[in-house]
Amino acid sequence: MEQHVYYRVLIVDDEPLFRLALRTLLKESGQPFEIVAEASDGEEALQMKEKLAPLDLVIVDMKMPRLNGVELIRKWKERTSESETMPIVIALSSYQDYVFVREAFLLGALDYIVKVDMDEQHVVPMLQKAAAQLEQRKRKPADWAGETAKKEQFLKALLSQPGAESGVALDPGEPFADLMRTNDRLVAVISFDRQDANSASDAGEDTLRSVLEQALQSKGMQAEIARLGSEHVLLMHRTETRSFLYLRNQLSELFTVVQRRLMQYANKSVTVGVSGSGFRPWRELYLEAVTAAQLRFFCGGGKLFYPDSRTSWEYTQAHKLMPEAVFAEHMSVTLESLHEPDPEMWKRKFSEWSGLGLPALDEQKARGMFADSLWKLGALLLSRNCKWEQLAGPYNQPFVYLDNCATLEQLWQHFRQLLEAAHMKIHETPMSSGGVLRQAKTYIDRHYQDGITLTLVSEWVGVSESHLSKLFVKESGEKFIDYMTRLRIRKAIELMKTDKKLYEISESVGYPNPEHFSRVFKKETGLSPAQYREKLEQQKSSNK
Structure with missing residues (x-):
């Protein structure tokens, strides 16, 4: 008689209804998971760590009393020895918890579930993904690493080496058989718009890959994901549709979701270049997508570009x-x-x-x-x-x-x-103290949206940090940081009268972390950004 192996699961959430919903979904999912315990907060879960070991999967809410999800993951990692295996982590979040989820990704979380999407359609693919990774863990690490490296090598060769595709014959059932035999092919090239240290980090790349995988699953689209330098490349197959226009609409929906989730959970945007579709060599399609993506330089980032996007743009720009x-x-x-x-x-x-x-x-x-x-x-x-x-x-x-x-x-x-x-x-020219302060304030007024510091401003005006700091207090009666904070909050209030989202306003006034922006804003005004915007809306309505 065949013995079924079940993976051990811990659910951590301070809301009993959500724990009950997860228990039901796991039980009915058909996946090999067994719930061994539940915890109502991070502290309680941490106390269970040794008692329940080994655990395979931890599904953890991000926002809980006593110890939140991020701190739980961090402390769990700290208490996991080299001989132990860290359980797979899936984060639970509400829409406003994206700062916590971003931190969870940086700590190695596999994926996330938005609580309003807690249904079979969204949860089961996540459980399948976790089960597949746990199955991989059971095999010898050397075999696993070897297969992963072989897969990456195959896809990179397919995209970067001329003629690599010719002579490749795969039997049905072999890895990449569908990829090589399909007549309907399409390539999308995705790259971060800001190539800074954070964008290039492994955590940032893992977040992008995870968001891509989840978006593809939810749309029912098939693709292999390859990493080529700073780019992520989607090799999409089985794209048969009624028309290429319909396919474009599907891709637009897909990458709108990717863009929104990346901005929410990683505070980053991407540009996407898409090739035409059809039966052409994968390398040819890849180069076409790269060329389309290069339009970012002239048109700006955060957009989706097709081969004919450049033709249309060049036509409109020729007279300039x-x-x-x-x-x-x-x-x-x-x-x-x-x-x-x-x-x-x-x-x-x-x-x-x-x-x-x-x-x-x-x-x-x-x-x-x-x-x-x-x-x-x-x-x-x-x-x-x-x-x-x-x-x-x-x-x-x-x-x-x-x-x-x-x-x-x-x-x-x-x-x-x-x-x-x-x-x-x-x-x-040598300036009076008033002249130095005016120049410093002018610089802050022009660059408040950037990551300016007292060090940078003091270098700009040519005085020491301590001298400039004293000048602010002596001449204007406030500290450097207070002046900059008041300016940023004032600019944020102006932007609240536009259609910009709060996280976009946060970044626009120099706060890349929306949670930090919210704390500073409330300290300065007595209201959270959401409450202040609501107040502005009420004032606007009463004045009509």
Whole structure:
């Protein structure tokens, strides 16, 4: 008689109704799970750790009294020795708990379930995913790692090596047989819009992969996911539909979900390039998708681009092209205007230059033109006995500063900031304490949405941190951080009158962590951001 093996599950949630719902769903899921215990908070669950070991799966609510889900995962990891295996973790969340879920992902959670979606359609695929990973764990680690590496190697070769697909013949049932035999193929290339240290981290990449897997499951779409450099690549098969327009609508819905969840749970956005569909080599489709995604440089991130997106865009932009000599002439006039003490002179010339367009609709050529402009700006600084190294903050490494720009709009913005820094350096004069404070406040007013610090601002105005800190208290009666906080909250209140979501407002005023923004906002105004927006809506209604 066959003996069934059940994986041991612990449910941690402070709401009995949700525990009951999970117990019912697990029992009726048909998956090999056995609930061995329930806990009403993190402290209680942690006390059960040794008693219940080994556990295979922990389903944990993020927001609980005494010890929340994030702290439970962190402490559980700390108390897990090298000889033990950490159980798989699935996070439970409500929509407003995305900050906690983000932290859970960073700590290695497999996936998350939104409580309003706690039904068979959403929970069973998650349990299947957990069971599949637990099955993999039972095999020898060397075999598991070897198969994973082999899979990655196969997919990378398929996408990056010309001719890799020819000669590959797989029997039905073999890995990737469906992928190679299907006549309906499509490739999507997904990349983070901000290539910073956090975007490139393993945790960030794992979050993207997990969100992609869950979105594909919910849409019933089949795809292999490959990692190629900083990109995630979806090799989609079995895409037979009534029309390519219908398929586009499906893809638009899929990536809208991906974009929304990434912003909620990782505070990041992505750009997606999609190939055409049909029976063509996977590499050819991949290169087509990459080309489509490159439109981000001109059109901005957070968008979905198709091959014909570029054709349409180039048609609308063709009349804006200017001769290269005209571009160079306006650049020279703008740089020469830096010699004038009045800053309005170079700002006016820059505005005229940046509004004229580019000589070519090509990213590399555009970047080359900005690099050439930097060399000329550096020569002008030397002619005035100044060096890049004397500029504050990121401006003393101008080529790195511009290389980090993902879009043309960012390049123009950052080049303008470099011109501003250069002009101030060229015309700097010893200032009174009032002049230093005015300059510091001007800088904060212009850059409050960035990660500015007292160190950065003091470097900008050319005084020590302690001196600037004392100046703020002496001349304006408030600390540096208080001035910046009041400014950001004031700007946030202005944005609440728009259609922007609260997490978008949070990031727009310099708080990438919405939970931190909420705490600061409530401390400053006495109301949470949601309550304050509701108050504004009520005032608006009463004034009608």
